[in-house]
Amino acid sequence: MQKKRQHTLIAILFACFCSPVFSQPFAYVPNEKDGTVSVIDTQTDEVVKLLPAKGRLGKKVQAAAIHPTNQKLYVVVRDKNAVSVVDTVQNKQTALIKVGDEPEGIDISPDGKLLAACLEEENAVALVDLQTNKVKHTIKTQGKNPEHCMFSPDQQWLLASNEESNDVDVINLKSLKSEHLIAATKHPRGIGFSPDGQWAYVANEAASLLEIVSTADWKVQANVKVGLRSNGVKVSADGSRIYVSNGGDHNVSVIDSASREVIATIAVGQRPWNMALTRNGKKLYVANGRSNNVSVINTTTNTKLKDIPVGNLPWGVVIH
Helix, strand or coil, X not given: CHHHHHHHHHHHHHHHXXXXXXXXXXXXXXXXXXXXXXXXXXXXXXXXXXXXXXXXXXXXXEEEEECCCCCEEEEEEHHHCEEEEEECCCCEEEEEEECCCCEEEEEECCCCCEEEEEECCCCEEEEEECCCCEEEEEEECCCCCEEEEEECCCXXXXXXXXXXXXXXXXXXXXXXXXXXXXXXXXXXXXXXXXXXXXXXXXXXXXXXXXXXXXXXXXXXEEEEECCCCEEEEEECCCCCEEEEEECCXXXXXXEECCCCEEEEEEECCCCEEEEEECCCCCEEEEEECCCCEEEEEECCCCEEEEEEECCCCECCCEEC
């Protein structure tokens, strides 16, 4: 009996420490041209597998989002007007959610209940119930060609950057209507929020600057000149740093949020795009679309550690 109890205890401990809670997080990189997702072990910084295990998700994949509490990865499959649900343990697609015409950017609400998908050709945002994998609401935007979607930390608002009309919709998630329109400078793309939700950061690709928006009145309060064709935005967990990828200059700008000044510029690959930080904030992963690799940045020293080869046209990175 004693031996049986010992074996049971060992089995339980083994299961716990091998579970995703204790394991090193993975970085997921959608390869737009290949229709696959490269999976990087963030401890070794090596690609350990491709998703799905067989075949591909579609002819053109773009944005990805990882669920905050389970092992599901959501990937935009543009040629199917859908979002693929991928089980990262079984290494296969388990569902395909039809969201609307020409989806591009997606985001998952902090509570994990909703997925937002920007629909470029419909001038709308689809809200998907992740319990049922069905579109719950489709909300029209005031602007044209919404590209990137981002939930506010308190889940009261959803921002959508509009490529054609040079503005950002502010959607009230209670009324399910666009209640404000932020006039951006030119071609807004990536969006980030400060952890306290007081500030929104919007990269303007054609203006090569980052706009800082007060969420109290949804007006631009300041802007920071960054590199050529700025596109992606990532904010550190403590809000002290803002990272902006510059597609034309092949680098990343590091901005001190207090001084609102660029404090470092880090060379990466060609056409850096969307980025992700590890949970401890010590490393930043940058997808380089034209280099077919991901650059790993040490955020303490603001230096590049490594370039990791992935698939063709990596669109971005998400980390569980």
